Amino acid sequence: MMNTRSLRFRITAWYAGLLAGTLMVFGASVYLGLERYLDWTLQRTLVAECRTIATQLLSQLPAKDTAWLATEIDEAYAPEVNGLFIRVVHQNTGVVYLSGTPKDGTFEPWQIPFPRDKEMDGARKLQFESGNRLLINSMTVVTPAGNRFTVESGAPYHQIEVVLHGLLLTLAIYMPFVVSLAVAGGYWLMRRSLQPVDEITKRAEGITSTNLSERLPVIRSGDELERLSMSLNRMIERLDNAFEHINRFSADASHELRTPLTILQLELEGIAQNHRWDGALGDQIGSALEETHRMSRIVESLLAISRLDAGEVKMDKARLDLGELAASTAAEMKLLAEEKSIGLHVHAETGVHVVGDRVRLQQIIVNLIDNSIKYTQVGGKIELRVGEEGNNAVLEVSDNGLGIPAHALPHVFERFYRADKARSRATGGAGLGLSIVKAICAAHNADIKVSSQEGRGSSFRVELPLMPVFADDGASAALREI
Numbered sequence: 001m002m003n004t005r006s007l008r009f010r011i012t013a014w015y016a017g018l019l020a021g022t023l024m025v026f027g028a029s030v031y032l033g034l035e036r037y038l039d040w041t042l043q044r045t046l047v048a049e050c051r052t053i054a055t056q057l058l059s060q061l062p063a064k065d066t067a068w069l070a071t072e073i074d075e076a077y078a079p080e081v082n083g084l085f086i087r088v089v090h091q092n093t094g095v096v097y098l099s100g101t102p103k104d105g106t107f108e109p110w111q112i113p114f115p116r117d118k119e120m121d122g123a124r125k126l127q128f129e130s131g132n133r134l135l136i137n138s139m140t141v142v143t144p145a146g147n148r149f150t151v152e153s154g155a156p157y158h159q160i161e162v163v164l165h166g167l168l169l170t171l172a173i174y175m176p177f178v179v180s181l182a183v184a185g186g187y188w189l190m191r192r193s194l195q196p197v198d199e200i201t202k203r204a205e206g207i208t209s210t211n212l213s214e215r216l217p218v219i220r221s222g223d224e225l226e227r228l229s230m231s232l233n234r235m236i237e238r239l240d241n242a243f244e245h246i247n248r249f250s251a252d253a254s255h256e257l258r259t260p261l262t263i264l265q266l267e268l269e270g271i272a273q274n275h276r277w278d279g280a281l282g283d284q285i286g287s288a289l290e291e292t293h294r295m296s297r298i299v300e301s302l303l304a305i306s307r308l309d310a311g312e313v314k315m316d317k318a319r320l321d322l323g324e325l326a327a328s329t330a331a332e333m334k335l336l337a338e339e340k341s342i343g344l345h346v347h348a349e350t351g352v353h354v355v356g357d358r359v360r361l362q363q364i365i366v367n368l369i370d371n372s373i374k375y376t377q378v379g380g381k382i383e384l385r386v387g388e389e390g391n392n393a394v395l396e397v398s399d400n401g402l403g404i405p406a407h408a409l410p411h412v413f414e415r416f417y418r419a420d421k422a423r424s425r426a427t428g429g430a431g432l433g434l435s436i437v438k439a440i441c442a443a444h445n446a447d448i449k450v451s452s453q454e455g456r457g458s459s460f461r462v463e464l465p466l467m468p469v470f471a472d473d474g475a476s477a478a479l480r481e482i
């Protein structure tokens with residue numbers, strides 16, 4: 001969950017950064033390109049102006065006078081109105097024409113310096129204190145009559161700046177808007193396309209060895225996600241097969257061992273009965289017989305677990321009162337507890353109805369109490385509680401015995417696991433009791449938890465779904481009356 005979220009954020013952030021960067025570069029090149037283009041256009045206009053003045057007006061000069069020139073230029077260009085600067089200088093007599101102060105007063109024509117030698121026949125930029133700028137083009141002209149003039153024509157830069165500012169403003173307003181729109185859209189798309197990944201993750205978390213028959217949802221998108229979900233499913237299928245294989249093996253192995261073991265047992269019993277052995281040989285036969293009994297129990301347990309795990313056992317499920325079952329089972333085991341002077345106290349509510357296999361549920365209680373007796377010192381205390389909590393029936397077996405070390409706690413439900421091998425062997429356990437309990441719980445949709453403190457005692461807690469009320473005879477009769 002966390003990971004896809006950060007992936008989503010990371011990709012969106014990259015995407016936004018890339019987009020903003022691209023737009024920025026794009027905006028900058030548009031700005032610079034436009035600036036150069038406008039600059040170039042203005043300059044060409046000024047050059048054309050100079051040329052027109054030279055060819056059409058100055059060429060007639062000796063014939064016409066300077067007053068005529070002034071009227072012609074003012075008429076043609078109206079420099080004051082248009083904010084233009086025009087100056088014509090004769091090589092010998094000096095200024096023959098100078099435009100007036102423009103209406104907007106951006107500059108004073110008489111203050112404008114003459115072009116230096118290297119500025120002749122080219123453009124120059126002037127900056128005034130007011131911040132206004134003027135682009136001036138100057139041109140040297142020799143008339144057919146042999147007179148030499150310098151013609152200058154200038155226009156304010158202002159118009160170009162207005163256009164560029166407008167562009168800048170547009171970019172500044174629209175760029176964040178476009179970027180945020182694209183980011184929001186991108187994030188939404190990303191979320192939509194990654195949603196199936198969240199789903200797969202959630203489902204995959206829930207798959208354990210007990211529900212390997214389940215499959216992940218396959219996204220029919222025809223892309224990488226579909227392939228991923230399909231190959232994950234194939235992997236789960238292979239695991240499922242492998243697990244089934246293992247289960248089959250232990251079921252088959254224990255099944256095959258059963259018959260020879262029974263024969264061996266019968267043979268030994270026959271020998272023990274038909275001959276009156278005395279001394280050492282009698283003892284040996286007795287102990288061999290005991291070992292075959294032990295082996296038989298292990299094989300039976302193993303077979304039971306394998307079958308339960310494989311779901312092969314047909315449960316004889318019926319409605320039963322868990323409180324009553326616990327009380328009667330505890331009563332049967334009281335003697336066993338008393339042998340070790342252990343007090344077995346029962347606090348069982350009656351009427352805690354569940355649906356289950358009576359014999360198997362009883363086995364859970366027997367195994368748990370049996371463990372408590374085995375792993376509690378003489379004079380200890382065992383408590384058996386049955387009650388209801390929410391929609392569950394709760395059965396709890398607690399003792400104040402030896403307890404289970406923290407490192408062993410996660411393993412007690414594993415097959416053949418014993419926290420203290422030496423001690424457990426002496427008490428006759430093979431480490432299969434809790435595995436059976438766990439398998440029966442699984443077959444009843446029940447949950448089992450253990451908590452323990454070494455030296456203080458242990459507590460096993462089984463939570464079993466209560467029987468739904470509508471299936472209860474009394475209640476459904478009452479419902480029918482309504």
Ligand SMILES: Nc1ncnc2c1ncn2[C@@H]1O[C@H](COP(=O)(O)OP(=O)(O)O)[C@@H](O)[C@H]1O
Nearest residue numbers: 371372375403412418419429430431432433434
């Ligand atoms: N009530 C208990 N108190 C202390 N340890 C326990 C208790 N119940 C189970 N255990 C530990 O869990 C192990 C597994 O229990 P189980 O599967 O019943 O095997 P077994 O009883 O044959 O040893 C035991 O060997 C023991 O170490």
Ligand SMILES: [Mg+2]
Nearest residue numbers: 371429433434
């Ligand atoms: Mg046991």
